[in-house]
Amino acid sequence: MSEAVEPATSSSETTSPTEVVEGSIDKSEDFVEPDTKRRKLATKNDDKKHKLExxxxxxxxxxxxxxxxxxxxxxxxxxxxxxxxxxxxxxxxxxxxxxxxxxxxxxxxxxxxxxxxxxxxxxxxxxxxxxxxxxxxxxxxxxxxxxxEQECDERISGCKFSRIGCPWRGPLHERPEHENQCNHPHRTGAEVMESLKAIDQEMADERKIYDSIFELLGFEKILFNDIQLKPYRTDEFVHRLFYESSRFSAFNNQWVVKARINNSQKDPTQSSERGLTYQLILKSKTTTPMNLSYIVLRGPVGDIKVKPSIHQFEFTEQENESPYLPLRLPDSNECNRLLAAKVINFRLIMFLASK
CATH class of the missing domain: 3.30.40.10 (Zinc/RING finger domain, C3HC4 (zinc finger))
Known part of the structure; x- marks a missing residue:
């Protein structure tokens, strides 16, 4: 019998399993990061995620x-x-x-x-x-x-010559360098006066209010009442919120204060900006016109944050309701705070001009 002859194989065509595994491991290790590096990357990526704060x-x-x-x-x-x-x-x-x-x-x-x-x-x-x-x-x-507000060197600051028209604004640490090179100190007096007009007008408007208040304090008839506005609903199909005070007495007459939100906007909940307007109503009949000035202040009971504003109206038998005027609140947050309270308290000062 002839012996079976196995086919010859070349060394280039045969590869042991061990060599295949080792080769694949060597190639994959070229792309695998060391354990220490992997731990650092994981810590860096998850650092913010796992911070206690x-x-x-x-x-x-x-x-x-x-x-x-x-x-x-x-x-x-x-x-x-x-x-x-x-x-x-x-x-x-x-x-x-x-x-x-x-x-x-x-x-x-x-x-x-x-x-x-x-x-x-x-x-x-x-x-x-x-x-x-x-x-x-x-x-x-x-x-x-x-x-x-006080310590950061990067906070935004203005030039010290802004009152004479310099518009520069920038980081605080750059301010000294700018002021040393600023050209506004070398402007003519006429140019400086143009810049001061806006500041003078703002101060004049504010002083006018205080001058008017001091003038009103010289009136013969002055009364004040601490008003409490309570919420009510209209009788319309869509009930709207409004505020009204109880009747109070002033100058031998009966009065009421009413207030509404956003000038009776259909749905104030759809607006992010909210404000209150109010009017003064004469409830009793009068035979002679009453030239009345009035102002709303915070008062001793409430904590309403309102800016002073003087209003004037002549009440007659036919015209017994003043127009709705804005209650000068700082912002919508203050209006929401008042709406969240059960009542709104303020002081109403009334000045009656003598005939």
Whole structure:
């Protein structure tokens, strides 16, 4: 019998399994990063994700605006948090819709009496770091405002010659260099006077108000009443919110103050800008015209933030309602705060011109 002859194979065509595995390992190792480098990359990518302050920021944020509160923090009976601005906005919207205010998270009823301040959260948020808007460095929130207003060298500043027309604004540390090269100190007197006109006009308008008040204080008949406005609803198909005071006596007549939101806008909840206007109404009959000046101030009871403004109207038997005039509040947040309260308190001073 002839022996079976195995086919010959060349060394180039045969490769041992061990060599194949080792070759693939060698090639893959060229693209695999060392363990130490992988750990550093993972730590770097997940550093922000796992920072305690970032996790706390997500837990302590307001349930409405999803931002960390800057001042007071309120909570519902179930512990959901709201910043002061959002809390008053929710209460104001509920009053405008004639509904019960509810927590945006759990829908439990909230009010000024049922909701409570969370002082622990307020203190914790004040210690969390926040980034300066100018230098991008991080500081505790309770010291960030001081840093941005008084300490940061990158905060925006104006030239000391801005009163004579220099428009430059830039980082504080660049201010000395600019002022040394500023051309405005070398301008002529006529050019400087043009720049001062706007400042003079602003000061003149403010002084006019105070001069008018002192002039009114010289009137023979002056009375003041501490007014309390209460919320009511109109009888229309869509009930609108308005405010009205009880009758009060002044100059042997009966008076009432009314107020409305956004000049009786159909749906004030759809507007982010809110304001109050008010009018003075003479309820009793008068035989002689009454030339009356009046002004609204904060008063000893309420805490309304209103800028003084003098109004004048001549009340007669036919014209017994003054036009609606704006209550000069700082912003919409102050209006929401007043709407969230049960009543609005202020002092009304009335001056009657002698005939």
């Amino acid at each position: 970032d996790r706390l920021g997500g837990i302590l944020c307001c349930a409405v605006c999803l931002d960390l509160p800057k001042a007071a923090v309120y909570q519902c009976t179930n512990g959901h948090l709201m910043c002061a601005g959002c809390f008053t906005h929710v209460l104001a919207d509920a009053r405008l819709r004639d509904e019960l205010a509810t927590c945006p998270s759990c829908r439990v009823e909230i009010s000024k009496t049922s909701a409570t301040r969370n002082l622990a959260v307020e203190n914790a948020v004040s210690e969390l770091p926040s980034e300066c808007q100018f230098c991008n460095q991080q500081f505790p929130r309770n010291s960030l405002e001081r840093h941005e």
